[in-house]
Amino acid sequence: MGISITGMSDLGQQAYEKLRVGILDGELPPGSPLSHRKLAQLFGTSTIPVAAALQRLEAEGFVESRARAGTRVKMPTVGEISGNYIVREALESQAARLFAQSATPLQKKRLLRLANDLDKRYRSLDKQVTPSREAQAEVEKRHVEFHLEIAKATGCQELVLAIEKSRVLLFNWLFSRSGEYVPLPQGWHTRLAEDLSTGQPLSADEAMRLHVTFRRDDILRHFAELERAAEGKIERGPQHRKVSGTFATKLQNLPR
Amino acid sequence: MGISITGMSDLGQQAYEKLRVGILDGELPPGSPLSHRKLAQLFGTSTIPVAAALQRLEAEGFVESRARAGTRVKMPTVGEISGNYIVREALESQAARLFAQSATPLQKKRLLRLANDLDKRYRSLDKQVTPSREAQAEVEKRHVEFHLEIAKATGCQELVLAIEKSRVLLFNWLFSRSGEYVPLPQGWHTRLAEDLSTGQPLSADEAMRLHVTFRRDDILRHFAELERAAEGKIERGPQHRKVSGTFATKLQNLPR
DNA sequence: TCTCCAAAACTGATATGTCAGATTTTGTTG
DNA sequence: CAACAAAATCTGACATATCAGTTTTGGAGA
Known part of the structure; x- marks a missing residue:
């Protein structure tokens, strides 16, 4: 699950990628402080490439920075998550239209196979009483891949990138919290893949909209509660969270 | 027509804005070289804020950079323009749905007024034999504002920003060339505004799709020709274009 | 124990200088 | 005059150092 499309220099690119996986792997949960100096020391570079990486991560919504006050992994608001859903619904329903309109039999077959595999994984996840975070993340990553496969089949690179970004x-926002898990209907993705493969563009559009928005209201409600709970609490300053990975640990214990 | 949403430091932000208007005003047409040093000298800063501004402009698609070889205003490919249309169709049809679904009477009235004004300006443009570049740009800017007004009425900030970006x-790509002008039908925007104000979400979606894609094929054909004409021509190195504004002139005549 | 405030510590922003790679120019040779 | 190579020039990437805000901290006083 990686964007390449360099556009950045060597060290800056490396810092960007390290930080990105650090965030997506959950080692750097929302609120984690990201000091230019400490990161530079950790990476063995100056602060310049770090600043470039953080600027890009900020533009992509992973990080928020206030001048001379600090940079941290972003805490999304309910409004932003809601907006994300709206934009994503627009992009993915467009991909669904184009897929239904012009996907080759091979691409359709491939998508069906992916959907089947994905549904199997979700089912096996449902069986477990307490699925591990890693197991959930693994399945969710494949979920993203599934949707990207639809977009890629359209042949429109810009659409793929926009959907991936969204x-x-x-993905990152959701997995930063212990979200109550809403199980998906049986054959949820297989049915979508079938709709996209056999239906007209318009019905594919509609099917995708339903798919994208299925868990939306539950999730928004959940985050609204979390937001209310954190009302006026720790508003600024680094969060003293307990983190597992080596990344954040190293970062915290670094002097200077 | 300006994005604010800082996210960047003072000098970097200023450099970004200056460069952005320089590009959008046509003073820096596609292919213009943008040297860190020269820009820094022109702005009276070091190269650091300039680099930050250029990195952001690159992420936004205005500029392309090759390490240690140069940065220049981007020359779009036909594929990118086509992709831009697909993404924009997705975003704007979504905005149309939401507008039809939840716009207030006041917002509808306001949109209709804007549409009427816009159509008037297009009509007056059609009357002129050789409309000036400035006059065309002025009308096109209002065209963008019209579409952003629809998005703003949805209350979804993320959608507004995505549409504005696209x-x-x-806008910039089109106005960098002398595009053959395809006149719009009578009351083109007024009719759209009416469709969005009176119709159901689905019909609003469809109306917007037709609107967005109206000139698309003509434009893509036009650019395909331009691209073919430039086949293997000036591939690298600064373009020695003749430019009007003071911005580019200063830039070119700067030593170092 | 709580409030307030100044000093200390930390932060991102920026200037300056250097480096290696890419490009362009120039000089040479056929 | 063409082809080619070396040198001069230009480019962005980066390291180091400093600055001015912001946040934290450690009492002093209530």
Whole structure:
């Protein structure tokens, strides 16, 4: 699950990628402080490439920065998550239209196979009483891949990138919390793949909209509660969270 | 027609804005070289804020950079323009749905007024034999504002920003060339505004799709020709274009 | 224990200088 | 005059150092 499209220099690119996986792997949960200096020391570079990486991550919505006050992994608001859903619904329903309109039999077959596999994984996840975070993340990553496969089949690179951006961002926001898990209907993705493969563009559009918005209201409600709970609480300053990975640990214990 | 949403430091933000208007005003046409040093000298800063501004402009698609070889205003490919249309169709039809679904009478009235004004301006443009570049740009800017008004009425900030980004980018690409002008039908925007104000979400969606894609094929054909004409021509190195504004002139005549 | 405030510590922003790579120019040779 | 190579020039990437805000901290006083 990685964007390449360099556009950035060597060290800056490396810092960007390290930070990105650090965030997406949950080692750097929302609120984690990201000091230019400490990161530079950790990476063995100056602060310049770090600043470039953080600027890009900020533009992509992973990070928020206030001048001379600090940079941290972003805490999304309910409004932003809601907006993300709206934009993603627009992009993915467009991809669904184009897929239904012009996907080759091979692409359709491939999508069906992916959908089947994905549904299997979700089912096996449902069986477990307490699925591990890693297991959930693994399945969700494949979920993203499934949707990107639809977009890729359209042949429109710009659409793929826009959807990936939107998907990955939500992925990160969701997995930063212990979200109550809403099980999906049986054959949820297989049915979608069938709709996209056999239906007209318009019905594919509609099917995708339903798919995208299925868990939306539950999730928004959940986050609204979390937001209310955090009302006026820790508003600024680094969050003293307990984190597992080596990344954040190293970062915290670094002097200077 | 300006994005604010800082996210960047003082000098970097200023450099970004200056460069952005320089590009959008046509003073820096596609292919113009943008040297960190020269720009820094022109702005009276170091190269650091300039680099930050250029990195952001690159992420937004206005500029392309190759490490240690140069940065220049981007020359779009036909594929990118086509992709831009697909993404924009997705975003704007979504905005149309939401507008039809939830716009207040006041917002509808306001949109109709804007549409009427816009159509008037297009009509007066059609009357002129050789409309000036400035006059065309002025009307096109209002065209962008019209579409942003629809998005703003949805109350979804993320959708507004995504549409603005997509619109402004195409705006810049189109106005960098002397495009053959395809006149619009009578009351083109007024009819759209009416459709969005009175119709159901689905019909609003469809109306917007038709609107967005109206000139698309002509434009893509036009650019395909231009691209073919430039086949293998000036591939690298600064373009020695003749430019009007003071911005580019200063830039070119700067030593170092 | 709580409030307030100044000093200390930390932060991102920026200037300056250097480096290696890419490009362009120039000089040479056929 | 063409082809080619070396040198001069230009480019962005980056390191180091400093600055001015912001936040945290450690009492002093209530």
